[in-house]
Amino acid sequence: MALLKWAGLDGFLRRDAEKASAVLIYGPDGGTVRERARQLVISIAGSIDDPFAVVRLDDADLAGDPARLVDETQALSFGGGRRVVWVENAGSGFLKAVPLLSPDKPGNLIVAEAGALAKSAGLRAMFEPAAHLWAVPCYEDSAIDLERLIAEELDAKGLSTDMEVRQALIDLLGADRRMSRQELAKLALYCHGKTQVTLADVEAVCGDVAELSADDLMNAVFDGQLAAADEAFMRLRDSGQSGAGLLIMAASHAARLTRLRVDVERGKSPEMAVRQARPPVFFKQQPVLQRQVSLWDGESLLAASDMIGRATRDTRTTTLSALNDQITHRAFLSLARLALQQRHNARD
Known part of the structure; x- marks a missing residue:
């Protein structure tokens, strides 16, 4: 072979x-x-x-x-x-x-x-x-791969990073190697003349991950914001982001919420569960995850994971990019509707 x-x-x-x-x-x-x-x-x-x-x-x-x-x-x-x-x-x-x-x-x-x-x-x-x-x-970049990428783009330019900064970058990067390099190149340019990259630098340059961040999509989907989820998906698709990569990120997001939900059901508050999570949650994402772990229960998260798994299997059975986009788009809108239903149930 x-x-x-x-x-x-x-x-x-x-x-x-x-x-x-x-x-x-x-x-x-x-x-x-x-x-x-x-x-x-x-x-x-x-x-x-x-x-x-x-x-x-x-x-x-x-x-x-x-x-x-x-x-x-x-x-x-x-x-x-x-x-x-x-x-x-x-x-x-x-x-x-x-x-x-x-x-x-x-x-x-x-x-x-x-x-x-x-x-x-x-x-x-x-x-x-x-x-x-x-x-x-070629598989999705692991944390080790991203550590190497950060070293190539920042350490090689004389810019040192502490563990907190590297973790923040790892949380932000990884869906697409080309986009990750672009974000790190922007950060290096922003920090030109310095020797140390700080969290404030990361937030200033990559905190919003501008228009190309998959965080916008995950946040909209798991918050039940249908219009925002639709817009974020279209923007990412048009930027060249792969549907398979986005589904992997959605599966990871659902798994993280599931772990946090278990902590909540064992007696922790949503705030404490998120603050004590390992690996640490990027500080800008903490309020979002606190809100989502309160919104979703264990049963609905299991349904979400099944939905993502079915969509992932469906995309693997076709090589037509247009059909893959349709499958992925439909899956994210279905997830957003499930989150919206959770919100309505919480109000009743």
């Missing part, structure tokens, strides 16, 4: 890249997928901007002409060396084109980007067993 963990990239480039026909990079975090595709393209071609070294295709280019992929892999480089065929939005067109490749004549390396793929997806079924095809799954 030709699965490549990103930590093993150097070994792949030394031992296996010359024999590989294509590398499929996929996952719900479009920013991480793009960043890793970009790094691999540069490692092979030396650049992403040289038209003689890199040719870009979209899945739509292959849908009506699958043989074009073969033509591009066998085309000679103007300057010598191996070219890269970079395929974006890999889907049904790419799926039709890959079987035309010869495993014995790898030619130029194909680097393909795709979104979240179910285990049964055709591309995974084709790539994972083949010796000449490699698959790179």
Whole structure:
């Protein structure tokens, strides 16, 4: 099975890249997928901007002409060396084109980007067993990944952070690697000339996470604000945020509320439960979570988790981005309606 963990990239480039026909990079975090595709393209071609070294295709280019992929892999480089065929939005067109490749004549390396793929997806079924095809799954950034990202963007610029600041940043970041880097770059620019990043700096630059924060969506959904939830989802979708990534965040939010609700049912006040939560809740989110843990009971949170789980499973059975958006949008509005019902029940 030709699965490549990103930590093993150097070994792949030394031992296996010359024999590989294509590398499929996929996952719900479009920013991480793009960043890793970009790094691999540069490692092979030396650049992403040289038209003689890199040719870009979209899945739509292959849908009506699958043989074009073969033509591009066998085309000679103007300057010598191996070219890269970079395929974006890999889907049904790419799926039709890959079987035309010869495993014995790898030619130029194909680097393909795709979104979240179910285990049964055709591309995974084709790539994972083949010796000449490699698959790179990209998962949501963990806290450790975000610590490394913070070090790359802040520590490398001479900006130190204490544990409280790092935790605040981890709470704010992570849904999309590209957006996380942008937020950290803005923070570094804001702190230019300083040596220490403070919580006040984080709040000034990232506290609202401007227009792109998924916090706006989670807060609106779990508060039962239908119009605000609809607007926040559309804004995030238009910014390129993946529906799968948002569902993961919703599942995490519901799980956190469930843990807090258990503490409340054991005798803590909502305020105490939120203040004593581990990992700590970012200070700006504490009043919101206190309100939500009072609004939701254990039974309704279980229903919310089931709703998120069904939507996640449904998105994994299709590779159509428009249908994924519809499934995710419907799920978030249903969650908001459930929260609104909880609010009405509390008033009765």
